[in-house]
Amino acid sequence: MSIPPDDRPPPELGRPGVEAVTIDEAGRRVVIFNPLQSQVQWPGVLVSSFDYEKLEPPARFYEQALAFLNAAKVLCQDAGTKGVASGDITWSQGSVCYYCVHIATELFLKACVWTHSGQSPKNHHDLQKLFSAYAEALPEPEFQFQLPLAWLETSSSFERMLDRNPDQLYRYGIGTDGKGSALTHQFSPDTVFNRVTQLERIWPRAWNALHRSDRSER
Secondary structure (H helix, E strand, C coil): CCCCCCCCCCCCCCCCCEEEEEECCCCCEEEEECHHHCCCCCCCCCCCCCCHHHCCHHHHHHHHHHHHHHHHHHHHHHHHHHHHHHCCCCHHHHHHHHHHHHHHHHHHHHHHHHHHHCCCCCCCCCHHHHHHHHHHHCCCHHHCCCCCHHHHCCCCCCCCCCCCCHHHHHHHCCCCCCCCCCCCCCCCHHHHHHHHHHHHHHHHHHHHHHCCHHHHCC
């Protein structure tokens, strides 16, 4: 769905049957209808990327991190509820949930390191190095949090715990070689839910601390 980049969300959006509003080559507003949109469950509820696009890159990473973290929490709640009611829970649910926490962590660390240094982190996917840089920016104990040990180790040096790159394994279910893990993995909704709840408390405090004037003057 696209809207004019210099405009607020068109009033047509959110109405039954309206999927998108865009601008054609002649500069005319075009309303695109979709029958699947006719049954609106949440009329008038919508959001555009208008304000998001005005954020600096670190702030965008931070917003994305919180969104992925919330997605993991919702997935945990759904898996836990269904698991108790019917035992209907799959490893794929757990894998996707782990991926959401993993990418949320990566984005959060990048946001903080970028904010502190003023430069985009070079170690894009190395959580261990990102976490070390984060600890330098925010050394206070109140801003520290735990990560699964396997995520901080390379697969070659810690293959007994995780023989595939977490990002690859949780996102695709296989490694870059096209093979799955030789290990048996487990997913506990309670464990991940509690971890996410902890991060939801720590991350906003850390993010706000990075933007305090007294810290920026150090």
